[in-house]
Amino acid sequence: MSTEKRNLYILMLANLLMSASTTMIMPFLSLYIETFGKHSPAYIQKWAGLIFGVTFLIAFIFSPIWGRIGDKYGYKKILVFTSFGMSVSIFLMGFAQSVGYLLILRIFMGIVTGFIGISNAFIARQTSKQEAGKILGTLQLGGVTGMLFGPLFGGAMADAFGFTNTFTITGIAILLSSIIVTLGLKENRDAQTGTNTMIYSRRAVLKRMFNMRVLLTVMIITALIQIANFSVQPLLALYVGKMTHSSNIAFMSGLAFSATGFGNLVMTRKWGKLGDQYGYEKILNILLILAALFVIPQAFTTELWLFILFRFLFGIALGGMVPCITAYIRLAAPGAMQGEMLGYNQSARFLGNVIGPILGGSLSGFIGINNVFLFMSAMFFCRFFHFALRATLRPKAPPQCGLSHSTCREFL
Structure with missing residues (x-):
């Protein structure tokens, strides 16, 4: 298997897990907040919306920053950092005991949610212009699948294993994905950026x-x-x-x-x-x-x-x-x-x-x-x-x- 194809498959799998991790909390977020204490429905709904939405809002700010750093220092370093950051944030969410603590972890998750954008840049750089659409469409399959099945598996896992174990299992899965990215992904900086002086x-x-x-x-x-x-x-x-x-x-x-x-x-x-x-x-x-x-x-x-x-x-x-x-x-x-x-x-x-x-x-x-x-x-x-x-x-x-x-x- 060529290096380019192996990189594509590795990032497809990683994108699936990253996308799923951002949406898996949707079916049970309100129920999870209920475990923090006795609160009114209005209080729970308000915090559920804020906690879910803040990740995307912070990611909106940080995505171009990660892209700029990747352009300058290489994409693989950013992919490794953000994937390990995601695994840590998801893992720790299982031990949250207040809405404030959970909000902070979701903010941190938003900061390190630059993985998918950087993976697009990584694959785009190693792909010829004539095949860019097809290859990037293939890469998108991972992200779409994760976005689609994340809430489904999140709800099923929460029912079967409980909230804490759901976060733990997901965090470990992303950690394994991070290790695969670290060991298996090959970045040719010279091929991607030429002399990289510009x-x-x-x-x-x-x-x-x-x-x-x-x-x-x-x-x-x-x-x-x-x-x-x-x-x-x-x-x-x-x-x-x-x-x-x-x-x-x-x-x-x-x-x-x-x-x-x-x-x-x-x-x-x-x-x-x-x-x-x-x-x-x-x-x-x-x-x-x-x-x-x-x-x-x-x-x-x-x-x-x-x-x-x-x-x-x-x-x-x-x-x-x-x-x-x-x-x-x-x-x-x-x-x-x-x-x-x-x-x-x-x-x-x-x-x-x-x-x-x-x-x-x-x-x-x-x-x-x-x-x-x-x-x-x-x-x-x-x-x-x-x-x-x-x-x-x-x-x-x-x-x-x-x-x-x-x-x-x-x-x-």
């Missing part, structure tokens, strides 16, 4: 990002993906409850939410490969319009099986956006700033995780749950028209590096 200032990175508006646009799309996905999460149980008389509403709503993840898994690698062949902008435009179209029926269907079907189709559309966006950034950013640039993209992702539930809950109170879906569809349509209009109005340039005319123009 060090860009943060100002230069931000200037490039804002000057190349398409980079900013794809990062906004990254945030939009998470906003659309998580805006309906707090509302699904209520919405699904209107479609079924079953007593297992929690399971049914979980199934509806997971359907998006399954759709994501099915097509993520294929979309990335199509992006390699036909251009990432073209595929992104197709995916944006598909996502907008598949959201609309979710606002009107009264049959649960139809709702789940359209959630699955929506997941298929979302599945190709992340690898195409990551591959596009890999093309547009110089090697010495790829880690930081992908870190900003990861920050956009975490920002979407924070904004989504807040926006969905707020909108549903004003316009109803049905119209939240229509609002999300409108957001995808707006992004599509903006992205397509930019490609239409840009002057044509001679193809370079085997890229499309519009993509090449961005490098001039």
Whole structure:
């Protein structure tokens, strides 16, 4: 097996565990807080939301920082540090005895949640431009699988082994993954950065990002993906409850939410490969319009099986956006700033995780749950028209590096 392929498989496994660890606490967080003492439901709900959301908020701040450090000193060091940090934070959560202690550990977890963004940069650097979409789509399978099954296994483990043992087992699993990363991952610094003498200032990175508006646009799309996905999460149980008389509403709503993840898994690698062949902008435009179209029926269907079907189709559309966006950034950013640039993209992702539930809950109170879906569809349509209009109005340039005319123009 080649070094590149071994690195890919190692990071796929590690991403699975990292993604699962950030979401596994969702099903039992409120129950875990109840064990800290006798508190009112309002107190528990307030702290549950704060403790869960703070990890993504802190990760939003630190992702570009880890990317910048990785660009300068090498990605493997950051991967090892953040993976060991994750294992320690998860392990210690099992021994928390107050909401304050648990909050501090979730903050620390947010600080070291730079692993996935750095792993994207690591694999992007070792991958040829012609295969970037396919390979990054393959890497994404690990993260999507972890995000999908994390809450499922977290809830099952908590029921079977208790809260403390769940955190302990997860912490040990991530520790083993960290050891595999330390011993098995091979980083060729020379191949990745050339002489590694070109060090860009943060100002230069931000200037490039804002000057190349398409980079900013794809990062906004990254945030939009998470906003659309998580805006309906707090509302699904209520919405699904209107479609079924079953007593297992929690399971049914979980199934509806997971359907998006399954759709994501099915097509993520294929979309990335199509992006390699036909251009990432073209595929992104197709995916944006598909996502907008598949959201609309979710606002009107009264049959649960139809709702789940359209959630699955929506997941298929979302599945190709992340690898195409990551591959596009890999093309547009110089090697010495790829880690930081992908870190900003990861920050956009975490920002979407924070904004989504807040926006969905707020909108549903004003316009109803049905119209939240229509609002999300409108957001995808707006992004599509903006992205397509930019490609239409840009002057044509001679193809370079085997890229499309519009993509090449961005490098001039």
